Amino acid sequence: MAPGPVVNVYPLSSYTFGSKEAKMEKDTSVADRLARMKQNYMKEGMRTSVEGILLVQEHNHPHILLLQIGNSFFKLPGGRLKTGENEIEGLKRKLTSKLAPTASSIQPDWQVGECAAMWWRPNFETLLYPYCPPHITKPKECKKLFVVPLSERQYFAVPKNLKLLAVPLFELYDNVQRYGPVISAIPQQLSRFNFNAINN
Amino acid sequence: MEEEELEDEEYEDLYGDVNVGMFSTTAHSPSHHPLQSGRGGPAVYGDADSGGDEEEEYPTIGDTEELQGFGAPKEGTLKAQPRQAEAFHAVVGDPQLGPQADGMENFYGEQEVVVAGPSDVKSKLEHGMELGVLSGQPGKPTSLKDRVGKSMPIAGVGGNGGGAVNSNVASEYMAKHTGQAAESGGMMLFVGELQWWTTDAELEAALSEYGRVKNLKFFEEKASGKSKGYCQVEFYDALGARMCKEKMDGRVFNGRACVVAFASPQSIKQMGAAQTGKNQASVQGPGQAGQGKKVEGGGRGAAAAGPGGDGGRGYGNKQGRGQGGMDRGRGNQGPGRGRARGGIAPFGPPGNSMGGPPGGMMPPQGMMGPGFDPGFGPPMGRGGYGMGPGGGGGFGPRGPPFTGIGPPFPPMGPGLPGVPAHVNPAFFGRPNGNGPGMGPGGGMEGPPVGWGEVGMPGWGGEEHARHMREGVYADEMNEFGYAGELGGRVGPVRERERGPAESEWAAAAAAERRRRDERVGDRDPEWERERHRLGEREALREPRERDREKDKEWERGERVAPRVPRDKEDERPRTREDDHGKRRRMVADRKFER
Numbered sequence: 001m002a003p004g005p006v007v008n009v010y011p012l013s014s015y016t017f018g019s020k021e022a023k024m025e026k027d028t029s030v031a032d033r034l035a036r037m038k039q040n041y042m043k044e045g046m047r048t049s050v051e052g053i054l055l056v057q058e059h060n061h062p063h064i065l066l067l068q069i070g071n072s073f074f075k076l077p078g079g080r081l082k083t084g085e086n087e088i089e090g091l092k093r094k095l096t097s098k099l100a101p102t103a104s105s106i107q108p109d110w111q112v113g114e115c116a117a118m119w120w121r122p123n124f125e126t127l128l129y130p131y132c133p134p135h136i137t138k139p140k141e142c143k144k145l146f147v148v149p150l151s152e153r154q155y156f157a158v159p160k161n162l163k164l165l166a167v168p169l170f171e172l173y174d175n176v177q178r179y180g181p182v183i184s185a186i187p188q189q190l191s192r193f194n195f196n197a198i199n200n
Numbered sequence: 201m202e203e204e205e206l207e208d209e210e211y212e213d214l215y216g217d218v219n220v221g222m223f224s225t226t227a228h229s230p231s232h233h234p235l236q237s238g239r240g241g242p243a244v245y246g247d248a249d250s251g252g253d254e255e256e257e258y259p260t261i262g263d264t265e266e267l268q269g270f271g272a273p274k275e276g277t278l279k280a281q282p283r284q285a286e287a288f289h290a291v292v293g294d295p296q297l298g299p300q301a302d303g304m305e306n307f308y309g310e311q312e313v314v315v316a317g318p319s320d321v322k323s324k325l326e327h328g329m330e331l332g333v334l335s336g337q338p339g340k341p342t343s344l345k346d347r348v349g350k351s352m353p354i355a356g357v358g359g360n361g362g363g364a365v366n367s368n369v370a371s372e373y374m375a376k377h378t379g380q381a382a383e384s385g386g387m388m389l390f391v392g393e394l395q396w397w398t399t400d401a402e403l404e405a406a407l408s409e410y411g412r413v414k415n416l417k418f419f420e421e422k423a424s425g426k427s428k429g430y431c432q433v434e435f436y437d438a439l440g441a442r443m444c445k446e447k448m449d450g451r452v453f454n455g456r457a458c459v460v461a462f463a464s465p466q467s468i469k470q471m472g473a474a475q476t477g478k479n480q481a482s483v484q485g486p487g488q489a490g491q492g493k494k495v496e497g498g499g500r501g502a503a504a505a506g507p508g509g510d511g512g513r514g515y516g517n518k519q520g521r522g523q524g525g526m527d528r529g530r531g532n533q534g535p536g537r538g539r540a541r542g543g544i545a546p547f548g549p550p551g552n553s554m555g556g557p558p559g560g561m562m563p564p565q566g567m568m569g570p571g572f573d574p575g576f577g578p579p580m581g582r583g584g585y586g587m588g589p590g591g592g593g594g595f596g597p598r599g600p601p602f603t604g605i606g607p608p609f610p611p612m613g614p615g616l617p618g619v620p621a622h623v624n625p626a627f628f629g630r631p632n633g634n635g636p637g638m639g640p641g642g643g644m645e646g647p648p649v650g651w652g653e654v655g656m657p658g659w660g661g662e663e664h665a666r667h668m669r670e671g672v673y674a675d676e677m678n679e680f681g682y683a684g685e686l687g688g689r690v691g692p693v694r695e696r697e698r699g700p701a702e703s704e705w706a707a708a709a710a711a712e713r714r715r716r717d718e719r720v721g722d723r724d725p726e727w728e729r730e731r732h733r734l735g736e737r738e739a740l741r742e743p744r745e746r747d748r749e750k751d752k753e754w755e756r757g758e759r760v761a762p763r764v765p766r767d768k769e770d771e772r773p774r775t776r777e778d779d780h781g782k783r784r785r786m787v788a789d790r791k792f793e794r
Contacts, residue, residue: 122425123417135394135418135427137401 004192005114007149009057011199012166016155020102023159025069034124037140041124044083047141050091051078052148053116053186056166057197063166064186066179067098067158074165074179076145088112091146099164101157108154113147116189119182128182143182147193386438387414388463389445392430392471395454400431402453407433410447411440419472419622430471432463 027033040047053076054065066074077098081090092110100108119128121141132139158164172179173187391403400416407413415434418427435441441462449460461467 122420127422127425129425131425133420133425133427134397135399135420136425137399 004194005147006194006196007055007113007147008196008198009055009062010150010152011197012056012058012063014153014200015056015150016153017164018101018155018157019160020157021159022161023098024161030126034126038124040080041140046139047080048087049078049080049141049143050087050094051076051143051145052091052095052110052112053145053190054095054148054150055195056150057195058166058168060197060199061168061170062190062195062197063168064172064183065156066165066167066183068163068165069161072178074167074183076183078145087115087144088146091148095148099156099158101155109151111149111151113149115144116147117145117182117185119143119145130185145182145186145189147190152198386462387435387441389433389435389441390430390461390463390467390471391433391448391458392461393456393459394427394429394431395456396427396429398427398429398453398456403431403433406448406451406453407435407444410435410444412436413440428472 027036037047056063056065065077067077068074077095078091079094079097081087085093091112095110096107117130119130119142120132120136120139121128121143122133122136122139124140128141128143156164167179169187169190172184174184176184178184391407394403400418404413404416407416412435413433414436416431417433418431419429420427433441433444435444445460445462448458450457452458461471
């Protein structure tokens, strides 16, 4: 069996979670978001966004850290890259922005791993596909998901308006309804990884 | 990103031609374009603006704004506009106006223009020509000239979408006076019969030869993002649109001759119908048609043709769902049948107004062939419904039903069968025969909940019941027992029967159920076994269905509206399942932005 990438995953308990000031969404509605996306597209071209799959383990099963907005919307930590920004650097910036304490004295050292998935947005709509449809030559967004193995200890500061959850892979699997096509497909994308669950 | 731009010079040339043409005869002699659809009036466009939900449900139509043009008259309407020094450029030879030229003569005398259909009050005419009305008669320069220079009230007929450029006042006028559908200002076109791999760049390059393109929107299958093979084009000016329609129609892209039609609610549906119909091929059945027919009769009422067609289809679906009366045995017949009928009806009065491109009518053989129930013959024939006239036009003769590469079974888009992707399924009213209200135009009512109730009764497939209870795979299951995108997409064969609204409701229902249910580890072996069984589904379902009937009914009980007697309950299992799969997909898609 060909060795896949090995990722050490530590128990949830080895991490500390605090809170910080709220980080509000820039858009108040889907329509706003898409309108803003369109404006940005006109100015800067295709948007590239990056998101991080942060893994912990419980009961020897990998869990992913998800930010929950409100009661029903989940998203991965990450965001849009600035024009010309490097993907890895951009992701680190976003992770820090979302999950690191505001005081910059302790900046976590994010280790960005492999790109697990790429999703494409062919139109200014909410639909994403894991490929760019063949008739589309100018996709509006490309979203990249990176596996971010965590170090053994880390402190996360979660914005007050969000909740950070550790969601097991089996909960995401085949659960498009609750988590959307991107997140619910993560278990498949991670299936080639070998997770080394380390217990304290 | 590179932009497709029309060279200014080229654009000027186009304009220049028109100018000249106006007063001389010409090049633009109004060809006798079959009028596109019989109907005019706001109602026709009613459903075009499914607006609301489109971003979540149906990607393709995209911006609502694009549809505004032929949507219901947005800005008020037409009124005789006092004097505006504006030129109306796309006049002569406008195909939409052609046959009615005579009428225009008189009209010119009238000083007032009343426009039916969507109109945008502003009408900006080019070239400083003042026209009271758009005349399709190139050979009457004198009369035009007489008018030019006088301030004539100009009907503000709006284009679609931007309305920046004047669109066809004349067309609107024509519609009113001749019963022809207004061509939404003449700036919107539909280009169909494209390969699914024909790219937007190729199309833009071709379109730019005729005018400056304001917007190009492909209709896509929501579940896969794959192109449905047709798109909506908006030009900045009606001339460009007209040139494009005339010249580009039939042009071969990637080995397939395209079809170009002016946008109208009918043509959208026809395009959708044509594409999906092709895919469906033999899936159509009489049951659906019959149902659709009944509903159509009642529901369509005054609904405009286009929406009518769609509505008919929708009705057919709804009816089927509500009653469970659809002939399940035939698979998903509804859309094709309903579509055909609906599409034809509106055209009834004006005769075959389908013309070339907007064929949309599924070739009878494609739809009716397999499993056609002779019993439906009579209903088909009545009331001016005929598969023949105009039916085979356009897309029909264009090629084999489904030549693309697609799923092995009657491919069906994840969206509503035969309904343009932009139409919000929730807008289809209840199948309870609300009458006129049901019209697609008026279809905005009928909240999903209502739908759901109606549809619920019919729900079959205890598998579904089980799935829903179990919740884990609930949202992804479809009749084939496939979870996930692939299954979801396949499901449509059956889902179509249900029609859009019900699916949406169903999805919502499924979602609710899911939330209530436990999700983890509830898979029961029997269900799992079935998940991967394509063909056996039915077999398994049948016996079980009877057993579980009660379960399902109980589960859905709260949503069950008085059910239309279900004659064909036994044959219905698929519908429910289709719906089940479909709605799940829809819910899932809808709920998530990412």
